Amino acid sequence: MKIPPLVDSNSVLSPDESRRYSRHTVIPQIAQEGQIRLKNAKVVCVGAGGLGSPILMYLAAAGVGELGIVEFDTVDESNLARQVIHGQSDIGRSKIESAKAKIVEINPLIKVNIHEVRLDTSNAMEIFSDYDLIIDGSDNFATRYLINDACVLLNKPYIWGSVLRFDGQASVVWAKYGPCYRCLYPEPLIEALNCAQAGVLGVLCASIGSIQATEAIKLITGIGQSLIGSLMVYDALSMSYELVKISKDPECVICADKPSQLGLLADYEAFCSTVRPDAITVIELKSKLDKGEDFYLVDVREPNEFEIVRIPGGVLVPLAGFIDGSALAALPRDKEIILYCRSGVRSATALAIVKEAGFNQSSHVEGGVLAWAKQVDPTCTVY
Numbered sequence: 001m002k003i004p005p006l007v008d009s010n011s012v013l014s015p016d017e018s019r020r021y022s023r024h025t026v027i028p029q030i031a032q033e034g035q036i037r038l039k040n041a042k043v044v045c046v047g048a049g050g051l052g053s054p055i056l057m058y059l060a061a062a063g064v065g066e067l068g069i070v071e072f073d074t075v076d077e078s079n080l081a082r083q084v085i086h087g088q089s090d091i092g093r094s095k096i097e098s099a100k101a102k103i104v105e106i107n108p109l110i111k112v113n114i115h116e117v118r119l120d121t122s123n124a125m126e127i128f129s130d131y132d133l134i135i136d137g138s139d140n141f142a143t144r145y146l147i148n149d150a151c152v153l154l155n156k157p158y159i160w161g162s163v164l165r166f167d168g169q170a171s172v173v174w175a176k177y178g179p180c181y182r183c184l185y186p187e188p189l190i191e192a193l194n195c196a197q198a199g200v201l202g203v204l205c206a207s208i209g210s211i212q213a214t215e216a217i218k219l220i221t222g223i224g225q226s227l228i229g230s231l232m233v234y235d236a237l238s239m240s241y242e243l244v245k246i247s248k249d250p251e252c253v254i255c256a257d258k259p260s261q262l263g264l265l266a267d268y269e270a271f272c273s274t275v276r277p278d279a280i281t282v283i284e285l286k287s288k289l290d291k292g293e294d295f296y297l298v299d300v301r302e303p304n305e306f307e308i309v310r311i312p313g314g315v316l317v318p319l320a321g322f323i324d325g326s327a328l329a330a331l332p333r334d335k336e337i338i339l340y341c342r343s344g345v346r347s348a349t350a351l352a353i354v355k356e357a358g359f360n361q362s363s364h365v366e367g368g369v370l371a372w373a374k375q376v377d378p379t380c381t382v383y
């Protein structure tokens with residue numbers, strides 16, 4: 001989607017700035033004008049961790065004039081394999097101080113604002129109101145819903161991204177132009193797996209964080225097509241980027257014409273812990289198959305993965321069909337639906353969508369094909 005520049009171009013570049021940003025200003029679509037828009041931009045990033053690292057470093061290098069950081073944590077050794085804004089000598093230091101020092105080293109010409117707090121209902125609106133653009137570099141659903149709701153209420157754009165193991169997603173939300181996060185995920189997904197438990201390939205943070213930083217620069221300068229209304233789904237193992245169209249939910253509680261939720265929720269952690277989509281174990285699935293129970297088993301992976309290994313009886317319906325809604329019409333209404341994927345992450349996403357569409361008799365397989373190969377059929381190929 002093409003939208004006007006977020007930030008005005010009323011200023012000039014100093015000689016220092018002109019030299020520093022010369023590789024930008026020679027690009028016709030950016031030029032002096034676009035670089036001035038970047039200089040005038042105020043952007044805040046929530047989190048200085050895996051996603052926040054590349055986002056903050058590249059936006060600082062790109063000359064975003066005012067960069068805010070929201071972070072309350074300290075640097076731990078286990079962060080260093082992906083949170084490249086911090087280094088060995090920063091272990092034990094506050095992340096916000098460490099990130100600020102790195103940013104100043106990258107680009108002393110910009111201003112850095114620190115917000116050393118845990119983002120919550122009491123402070124999100126106040127912090128965000130000072131910025132043109134918000135970037136979500138957080139790693140949990142409670143913060144993601146909070147950022148969404150605050151940005152929709154403030155009518156400000158924000159850019160979200162998420163990473164887990166080898167999979168990543170990113171999108172841009174600006175409620176006046178397109179759908180919000182709640183239009184896509186009305187209810188919190190199961191958070192059985194977070195990065196600490198499931199792991200994340202460190203470099204995946206660079207892939208997704210740089211998409212977020214790129215979208216920020218495009219929004220600020222008004223160039224290219226924004227990810228508003230699209231979900232970018234990245235799979236590092238198959239090296240595929242897929243763009244899935246997403247649309248506004250006319251019944252969305254926060255961004256509909258007549259929203260039912262008019263302010264922030266009191267407690268987003270409580271909101272995210274109340275919903276527990278149904279999950280079954282691979283042992284339970286094996287038992288159901290052995291008994292010949294009548295259910296509809298759906299494999300939400302990609303065709304190449306389906307070729308490598310599958311659970312007997314599974315019907316291939318890739319996740320994208322759930323996200324854009326096209327797969328729902330073919331699902332049986334009169335049968336139990338069981339979804340699986342490689343590890344249980346994509347099937348949890350599909351399950352949330354299936355439940356929302358009214359298929360109440362549905363569940364997904366915890367641990368997916370990996371658990372199946374480990375606990376039921378060791379002859380299966382794992383990948």
Ligand SMILES: [Zn+2]
Pocket residue numbers: 179180181182183184249252253254255256
């Ligand atoms: Zn919405």
